[in-house]
Amino acid sequence: MAVGTEDLTAWLRRFAESVHEQRDRLTALDAAIGDADHGANMDRGMTAVVATLDESPPADAAALLKKTGATLVSKVGGASGPLYGTLFLRMAGAAGDGDLDDAAFARALRAGLDGVVARGRAEPGDKTMVDALGPACDALDAAVEAGKPLADALAAAADAAAQGRDATVPMVARKGRASYLGERSAGHQDPGATSTALLVEAAAATLGRS
Known part of the structure; x- marks a missing residue:
């Protein structure tokens, strides 16, 4: 099933709604081990993304993903x-021309993960968004390769992201401001992994459903 600009816009709109609804929770999670601004920052950024896409709808999937990434860099x-x-800029670079089929969307998301890993120099187990996004990409790749419909593949990815999010609780942070706390960072859910799980959950709720 092809994923086009309307589908991606619906995904990002759902993500923005989820971030807005969970803004205070994301901030509370960040207050425990970070700067207490993750919810506010992400809400501001995704509100700007939706406004930008509404004002000037991109011509294709790659342009939409690029505009999303550029907006987040400038606003968050x-x-x-x-x-x-x-994440979104790398997805844009991997998207190619036109709509994305299931395998192309999975490849684009994997490219986004690779970009996050390179930018943040994070590895699985560091207590970051990688701990949710990595399992999500693995589950998505496996399901798509097995021939499952995109909606089912993304549902599996969302489950994997949620499990990855929950797995950050006992971890000791090795990246970002949370790493300054050392052992005291254990026992807290990572806010970045939490918002990433919302992102994948939004994809499962909107893509491959039509």
């Missing part, structure tokens, strides 16, 4: 802007 402070911006 802290580490979230560069990391989420890189």
Whole structure:
């Protein structure tokens, strides 16, 4: 099933709604181990993304993803802007021309993960968004390769992202401001992994459904 600009816009709109609804929770999670601004920053960034896409709808999927990434880089402070911006910019670079089929969307998301890893120099187990996004990409790749419909593949990815998010709780942070806390960072859910799980959940709720 092809994923086009309307589908991607619906995905990002759903993500923006989820971030807005979870803004205070994301901020509370960040207050425990970070700067207490993740919810506010992501809400501001995604509100700007939706406004930009509404004002000037991009011509194709790659243009939409590029505009999303550029908006997040310019509007979101802290580490979230560069990391989420890189995610979407790398997706744009891998998208090619026209709509994305299931395998192309999976490849684009994997490219986004690779960009986040490179930008943040993070590895699985560092207590970052990679701990949710990595399992999501693995699950998505496996399901697509097995021939499952995109909606089912993304549902599996969302489950994997949620499990990855939850797995950050006992971890000791090795990246970002949370790493300054050392052992005291254990016992807290990572806010970046939490917002990433919302991103994949939004994809599962909107893509491959028509």
